[in-house]
Amino acid sequence: MALQSWGNYPNIDAIAYKFDHQQALKNILDPHNNIIARGNGRSYGDSALSAHQLDIRSYNYFLDFDQETGILHCQAGVLLSEILETFIPRGWFVSVTPGTKLITVGGAIASDVHGKNHHVKGSFSDSIIEFTMMLENGEIITCSHVVNPELFQATCGGMGLTGIIIDAKIKLEAINSSMINQVTIKTKNLQDTFKAFEQYKDYTYSVAWIDCMAKGDSLGRCLLMVGEHADDGNLDYINRNKASIPFQFPSFLLNNLTVKSFNSLYYAKVRKSVSEQKVSIDSFFYPLDAIANWNRIYGKNGFTQYQFVLPLDKSYDGLEKILSKIAASGKGSFLAVLKLFGKANSNWLSFPMEGYTLALDFKIEPGLFELLNELDKIVLEYDGRFYLSKDVRVSKQTFEAGYKDIDKFRQLRKRYKMDQKFHSLQSKRVGI
Amino acid sequence: MSYVLIIGAKSDIAKAIAREYAKHGYDLYLAARNVSELEEFANDIKIRFNRNIKCFELDILDYISHKYFYDSLEEKPLGVISAVGYLGDVSETQKTINTNYTGVVNLINIIADDFEQRKSGFIVAISSVAGDRGRKSNYIYGSAKAALTAYLSGLRNRLYDANVHVMTVKPGFVATKMTEGMDLPEKLTAKPEDVAKDIYKAQQNGKNVLYTKWIWKWIMLIIKSIPEFQFKKMNL
Numbered sequence A: 001m002a003l004q005s006w007g008n009y010p011n012i013d014a015i016a017y018k019f020d021h022q023q024a025l026k027n028i029l030d031p032h033n034n035i036i037a038r039g040n041g042r043s044y045g046d047s048a049l050s051a052h053q054l055d056i057r058s059y060n061y062f063l064d065f066d067q068e069t070g071i072l073h074c075q076a077g078v079l080l081s082e083i084l085e086t087f088i089p090r091g092w093f094v095s096v097t098p099g100t101k102l103i104t105v106g107g108a109i110a111s112d113v114h115g116k117n118h119h120v121k122g123s124f125s126d127s128i129i130e131f132t133m134m135l136e137n138g139e140i141i142t143c144s145h146v147v148n149p150e151l152f153q154a155t156c157g158g159m160g161l162t163g164i165i166i167d168a169k170i171k172l173e174a175i176n177s178s179m180i181n182q183v184t185i186k187t188k189n190l191q192d193t194f195k196a197f198e199q200y201k202d203y204t205y206s207v208a209w210i211d212c213m214a215k216g217d218s219l220g221r222c223l224l225m226v227g228e229h230a231d232d233g234n235l236d237y238i239n240r241n242k243a244s245i246p247f248q249f250p251s252f253l254l255n256n257l258t259v260k261s262f263n264s265l266y267y268a269k270v271r272k273s274v275s276e277q278k279v280s281i282d283s284f285f286y287p288l289d290a291i292a293n294w295n296r297i298y299g300k301n302g303f304t305q306y307q308f309v310l311p312l313d314k315s316y317d318g319l320e321k322i323l324s325k326i327a328a329s330g331k332g333s334f335l336a337v338l339k340l341f342g343k344a345n346s347n348w349l350s351f352p353m354e355g356y357t358l359a360l361d362f363k364i365e366p367g368l369f370e371l372l373n374e375l376d377k378i379v380l381e382y383d384g385r386f387y388l389s390k391d392v393r394v395s396k397q398t399f400e401a402g403y404k405d406i407d408k409f410r411q412l413r414k415r416y417k418m419d420q421k422f423h424s425l426q427s428k429r430v431g432i
Numbered sequence B: 001m002s003y004v005l006i007i008g009a010k011s012d013i014a015k016a017i018a019r020e021y022a023k024h025g026y027d028l029y030l031a032a033r034n035v036s037e038l039e040e041f042a043n044d045i046k047i048r049f050n051r052n053i054k055c056f057e058l059d060i061l062d063y064i065s066h067k068y069f070y071d072s073l074e075e076k077p078l079g080v081i082s083a084v085g086y087l088g089d090v091s092e093t094q095k096t097i098n099t100n101y102t103g104v105v106n107l108i109n110i111i112a113d114d115f116e117q118r119k120s121g122f123i124v125a126i127s128s129v130a131g132d133r134g135r136k137s138n139y140i141y142g143s144a145k146a147a148l149t150a151y152l153s154g155l156r157n158r159l160y161d162a163n164v165h166v167m168t169v170k171p172g173f174v175a176t177k178m179t180e181g182m183d184l185p186e187k188l189t190a191k192p193e194d195v196a197k198d199i200y201k202a203q204q205n206g207k208n209v210l211y212t213k214w215i216w217k218w219i220m221l222i223i224k225s226i227p228e229f230q231f232k233k234m235n236l
């Protein structure tokens, strides 16, 4: 069957397998190589694509929950949205969440996802007590910060290349409201944007939407949104009904002009330089989930997200250069997101490190990869690195340059014969 | 407390139904053979929805046990939903008929008597569009489902005065264990969760016959209207 991830690019022919107990999983793994786990397919590129795909979604039971400690034990196919639906009304939230709730716990571990609170709470792996994983030979092992720490550090962020994550114990975060008190800060340019991040860094959540079509004096202008959980005791939470994009938009619909006017409008909508709002968890964390299949607006050729991070001391110069180049190219995107990460953790392939990360969507079109190759050079020049979970194209050399533990990862794969079983298109491309 | 009894609870459709009813505040009796395999599932529902779940061993082909099973339920259910089915061919004629028809009818008869006496309750059973017209590819299964459909129609008629609602569910294609590996047309194939939502809503609204996906009502209307002299030559 034809399979693709969130970017609708590439499209490959693959065989998918389901399982609902561990023996069935072992039976699928045994005869296959070139197999990779697939969660909910929310990675953008080819991380979860391979000739044989192990679909984790049907392995989705809650196993235990301790209302005292907030520790949830669940199978890897459980979606974050299911956790929220069940536990927000009881006063619990996930401690780290990406910009979509439609991902699995297994996918959250394998990408070691980050959220708007990275500078306070770290990555998803920081909320994990332990998880179990099936290795290449069918053996099931437990991993935590102290048990099998090597495998833990390789697997969190390891993009499914060390084995199949089966279940996990994660620590939820106590909340006293399903609402967020949000402050929106409108900045004029990149310098202003950096200042705002600095000034509001004590907020638990922060992220900026940046207008990457703006040039000259306005280069780097943004809306910075910061927030805290409210404390009003109202824990009502309804999974909103979704609108949906019923078909692929024709790809010409998104062009320089439409993006530019959208960005200008979006920016102009906010009038005051600082304003406060009280918004729901869904609209604060997951504005895009409100429209199912929004990825279809990019048309049938698909799109990609370009996400990199630069070390803190080099962030300003690097971003200025990159934003100028993008603005000049005219290949802008609706969604350009800027965020200041806290310190890196010790996982071998986890993406975040201290500094600014920028993520932008691009429609796949002629000339795009040439532009991105140019941007790659700037990122490396400033000692930055790329996020595999969004990537579909970086070269082996470009990828390696940013990850100092990459050889450790390769050796571990060899030692456990993982390299003879688990592969994605991505792992082959970047040679891991 | 308010229990709904689900028979054939290990079926993918039944599991989705169980979650849907628990989500709406019902407690559950889950009956299936090898019911121990349902323990993790039942536990999941308890955590998700804070409901009471009780599991029971039940083989639909063990007719004698049915009355004993139903009598053993201390609190009688508000309603019953059967998802039992078996897709067998000519070589398994007895088993196919007995699973889809004889067994289900035998158990529902017992429950119907109780509901009739209490003058309340609902009975939902999953039949199939395959029962709307016999085709060479699955007419043993289809004819057993046709019999079930006729039975439910009669039962609905009988229980009307007792205020007991009977609903016949006719799914088209559903992506489940039963159809795993078959090459089903994507647009016409429902997910078990969609079927469960449809069933919950239709049962609450007192619908008599439910096609799910709805389009199957129209597909079957066309299929039923093909004259027999033509139909017999077709490859269906």
Ligand SMILES: Cc1cc2nc3c(=O)[nH]c(=O)nc-3n(C[C@H](O)[C@H](O)[C@H](O)COP(=O)(O)OP(=O)(O)OC[C@H]3O[C@@H](n4cnc5c(N)ncnc54)[C@H](O)[C@@H]3O)c2cc1C
Residues within 6 Å of the ligand: A005, A006, A036, A037, A038, A039, A040, A041, A042, A043, A044, A047, A048, A056, A076, A077, A097, A098, A099, A100, A102, A103, A104, A105, A106, A107, A108, A110, A111, A112, A113, A114, A115, A158, A159, A160, A161, A163, A164, A165, A166, A288, A389, A390, A424
């Ligand atoms: C709108 C949107 C916003 C996003 N925002 C963010 C963000 O803010 N921060 C962020 O970090 N990410 C973000 N992402 C990316 C997303 O969180 C990650 O790609 C995540 O890993 C997707 O999880 P999934 O369950 O869909 O997994 P998939 O996309 O199916 O797989 C992702 C990777 O996980 C592996 N994997 C999945 N399940 C298992 C398992 N059980 N065992 C072993 N390996 C497994 C796969 O092999 C693959 O390498 C965003 C994505 C979207 C679409």
Ligand SMILES: NC(=O)c1ccc[n+]([C@@H]2O[C@H](COP(=O)([O-])OP(=O)(O)OC[C@H]3O[C@@H](n4cnc5c(N)ncnc54)[C@H](OP(=O)(O)O)[C@@H]3O)[C@@H](O)[C@H]2O)c1
Residues within 6 Å of the ligand: B008, B009, B010, B011, B012, B013, B014, B032, B033, B034, B058, B059, B060, B061, B082, B083, B084, B085, B086, B087, B099, B126, B127, B128, B129, B170, B171, B172, B173, B174, B175, B176, B177, B178, B179
């Ligand atoms: N899938 C479709 O496309 C489709 C279409 C139309 C109608 N249906 C009907 O939908 C219902 C649910 O089917 P499904 O698709 O979810 O498939 P399924 O998982 O195979 O469900 C059938 C269920 O019947 C149970 N069963 C069979 N023999 C039994 C017995 N002797 N005693 C007790 N239980 C028995 C099975 O139990 P075990 O798990 O123990 O085997 C299984 O749980 C069935 O009535 C089926 O005919 C399905």
